[in-house]
Amino acid sequence: MAHFEKANSVYEWLDQRLALDKLWKVLAAEYWIPKNINFLWAMGVVLMTMFTILVISGIFLLMYYKPDTKLAFDSVNYTIMQEVWFGWLWRHMHAVAASVVFLVIYIHMLTGIYYASYKRGREMIWISGMLLFVTFSAEAFSGYMLPWGQMSYWAAQVITNLFGGIPFIGDDLVIWIRGNFYVSDPTLTRFFMLHVFLMPIIIMMIIGLHFYTLRIPHVNNQDGEEIDFDAEAEKYKAGLKKEAKVIPFWPVFLSKDFFVLGVFMIFYFYLVFYHYDFAMDPINFDPADPMKTPPHIYPEWYFLWSYEVLRGFFFDVGPFSAMDMGLIAFGIANVIFFFLPWFDKNDEVAPASRRGGFFIWFWLLVADMIILTIWGKLPPTGFNAYIGYVAAVGFLALFAALPALTAGRKGLLKFVIATTVVLFIAGFLEYTKTLGNGFIITLLFLVFYALFFLSPVIVKRVSGGAR
């Protein structure tokens, strides 16, 4: 056993046993972050705060919520919203945080993509982050079911049904997930378990992993500059604070984060009190009714883009059925971001603005995802369905083209483009068949194509781009 002196204070007593001084240094006071950052680097702290709000408000809701199809709706909308002291506040905070947390996740993700913070040793940061995205999605989906409103029920019905598309085991899998042949009480109770126990625990563990993955490769900076963190830290500790390229997590990094957080909280609480319908869909204030299908079924906004990739394939192309293509595309959309570090063949770490064609690729991706999101909510009828189709094919094409684009492999790029052309022609044929005039859809394809073709051309011209 180690030797222990008599302690002169409580802090010293604890420090002897827990090494608090050292722990604080490792975690905060000497945890080094690059100085060359902007407010996008505060999103991690914002996310952590949002997650904390979700956990705390969730605990309060859990004390009154009843996971039973007969009681759930009233326990939320009457007991919690009207009877419990400030129950309405906890519920609004929980629902709105669940929605805006995805907004911040998307900003956080796109920041990572823009500044190329997923490669050259940072792959595990990216992967653990994507794991968080997936587990947050599962958490959001299971939570949305709990109030047992109309959209809770029908979204659960539609989404669990998707697993039926998996070959051989699909039908059994759907029953296994639902715990019944249709969405019903056992479905609610198991999703309740997932939402309040299993998923939160997994999420907390992955958050720990995500923080840990930052330790070795360190946080990226605005210019993708490679920093010798040990040397810079020595400079800082020696008092050369202005010259050092790093700052400690506490207090310098957090002082900026607190300001960003404060501004974000103003926005968040404005939504909580005065503008919550986008996160608490009015239709979900109708109790679940298995006999009454709502005219429009749509997921929450943060799932719309992948939902539209699924819906985008709505007609058969040759031997491929619309349903199968949609499911495959949906499957790809949900995992493709995991592989980004390997799809990007260029190992240069720099902001997209200095990476030529990648810059165009990035903004095409953002534009495509916004289009997918908006058209994911609109009824998929008439012309809307074709916009969804183009955007869905475009999404896949963007990822298919990325390796060829970043590796400068023209042949491969041509192949991807040719495949996309075939899919667009299929869309054109279908369009002329059903709507008569292919002019607008052709124009749409041409616009997309012009942008698509432009990127390799620009890659060649702009220095510092893909070789």
Place this chain on the structure above:
Amino acid sequence: MNKELKILAIIIVLVGITYWGIEPYAHSVMHPHHEPATFAYEDLKPLKVKGNAQKGAQAIINNGCTGCHSIKSQNIPAPMDPVSASASYGVNPPDLSLIGAVVDPKFLANFIKNPAHAALLDHKFNDKKPYPMPGFFGSEQDLADIVAYLVSIAPKEVSEKEAFEVGCGRCHNLRYDNWTVIGEKPKFKSKVEEADFELKLAQYEENLKNYLGTTPPDLSMFIRSRGPEYIRDFIENPQKILHGTAMPRVGLTEEATEKVVAHLEKVGDRKKDKRNFLGIWVIGYFIIFAVLAYLWKKKIWAEVE
């Protein structure tokens, strides 16, 4: 700093476009626009003669109205209890004590004359399947007298709850307010009493369902699921918003409709005032927080930049 503002501007624009697409725009596509309610009931003809309330008191009895309707304020009791009445007519005929205070007089006259037509239910009722309440075949003067009488016995002011009960309460439950289609749920002294009430309620609801073809929804959360404007416009003309619905146009005045909406808000969104009040304080707190945080940040970063 400039660069950060530029990034912020880009994010705000992109989030703004996305928000506009999935909320205002998507909803405008999914719920086509309709003209807001005017409560003028312009499709109905006004009466040409002036009514006399005193004569109306007699006319309402002579014409057999009280054979089905009670007028409790005038000590005219209901001939049947609600459940038996619903078995006969599908729905319990309303008590007429307050009807003149919540229903538009022009609508009332037209309804008495041709109920299915005024209620906009011509598509559901015809000679083979007549509306439960027969049309009025008396003179226009008698009709005007009856309407004048009903207006004269109605109180000047009805409460929000009363407006709801008269206008909606015989078809719609409001369980968060303890209201059922057969009246307020009482405090039960015994299990037998409770079972008896539940049985009556179930029988009434069954009759109602057979009559309408569907069970009218409980309205407890309608203020959140539909919102005030929808409810208002829907009450004024159900067919305009939900074509083919079994719900009759009930002819409420604008004032009575606002009372119904206010009542639904009290029942379904009881914490609205608290929410609006507390919001300002919480947001104010974070404005102060952000300002202090900014000053602290400036102080700390002055050492490193």
